[in-house]
Amino acid sequence: MIEFDGVEFRYGGGREILREVSLTIEAGGFHFLTGPSGAGKSTFLRLCRMALRPSAGRLRVFGVEAAEADADAVAALRRRIGMVFQDGRFLDHLSVFDNVALPLRIRGAPARERRAQAAELIEWVGLGARAHALPAELSGGELQRAALARAVIGAPDLIIADEPTGNVDRETAVELLSLLMALHRHGKGVLIATHDHELIRAARRETPVQVLRIEDGCVLAQGRRR
Numbered sequence: 402m403i404e405f406d407g408v409e410f411r412y413g414g415g416r417e418i419l420r421e422v423s424l425t426i427e428a429g430g431f432h433f434l435t436g437p438s439g440a441g442k443s444t445f446l447r448l449c450r451m452a453l454r455p456s457a458g459r460l461r462v463f464g465v466e467a468a469e470a471d472a473d474a475v476a477a478l479r480r481r482i483g484m485v486f487q488d489g490r491f492l493d494h495l496s497v498f499d500n501v502a503l504p505l506r507i508r509g510a511p512a513r514e515r516r517a518q519a520a521e522l523i524e525w526v527g528l529g530a531r532a533h534a535l536p537a538e539l540s541g542g543e544l545q546r547a548a549l550a551r552a553v554i555g556a557p558d559l560i561i562a563d564e565p566t567g568n569v570d571r572e573t574a575v576e577l578l579s580l581l582m583a584l585h586r587h588g589k590g591v592l593i594a595t596h597d598h599e600l601i602r603a604a605r606r607e608t609p610v611q612v613l614r615i616e617d618g619c620v621l622a623q624g625r626r627r
């Protein structure tokens with residue numbers, strides 16, 4: 402589903418963040434991305450959704466070549482990827498409900514479909530009672546649940562989450578993981594960047610996972626283990 406072939410990346414003329422990365426992230430798998438702070442995890446995730454393009458090498462995501470992808474191809478590709486951002490990225494003046502429904506609104510889905518899907522997903526993440534609150538009124542854990550609901554709306558094939566448990570307590574982290582696991586059981590691919598090794602251990606107890614580790618610009622696959 403995502404293929405890196407000799408990918409190098411640097412921001413502008415800066416230092417090399419990724420060098421000679423060659424790996425495949427398979428469709429429908431459960432993947433973690435780990436590594437020290439500043440190693441390039443968020444950068445790697447941006448490449449996966451073509452928010453950045455490689456400085457050298459080949460990158461192919463859902464069959465789309467980074468070197469050839471125009472704006473329409475990238476937009477189509479992004480519809481297949483649901484993103485949980487580290488910093489939430491909610492629109493402050495919209496309710497949780499409207500924030501969750503927003504990706505469908507941007508795509509021009511009919512109001513009825515937007516409302517039905519948003520209501521279902523908000524219930525699913527356990528925020529039914531908070532649907533009409535503003536983002537500023539939610540706790541860190543509630544915001545992450547809302548971010549997950551927004552990532553899943555529109556039925557993407559892959560969910561990418563950048564440090565989804567960075568600002569939440571252990572109980573919420575476990576609940577978020579179980580929601581991601583449920584998505585995985587329904588055939589979605591999951592890719593999570595995290596420092597949270599307890600989260601990786603908890604996932605491993607449930608399903609085979611692939612752990613990718615970024616260090617000194619290299620990405621090493623640590624294998625699929627239970």
Ligand SMILES: Nc1ncnc2c1ncn2[C@@H]1O[C@H](COP(=O)(O)OP(=O)(O)OP(=O)(O)O)[C@@H](O)[C@H]1O
Nearest residue numbers: 412415418436437438439440441442443444445594
């Ligand atoms: N837009 C940018 N322009 C220039 N340098 C950047 C940019 N974004 C990130 N960097 C640099 O690239 C390196 C990798 O950053 P990145 O955010 O990908 O790391 P990370 O592993 O996600 O870190 P953390 O775990 O702290 O979130 C860092 O040195 C960072 O300062």
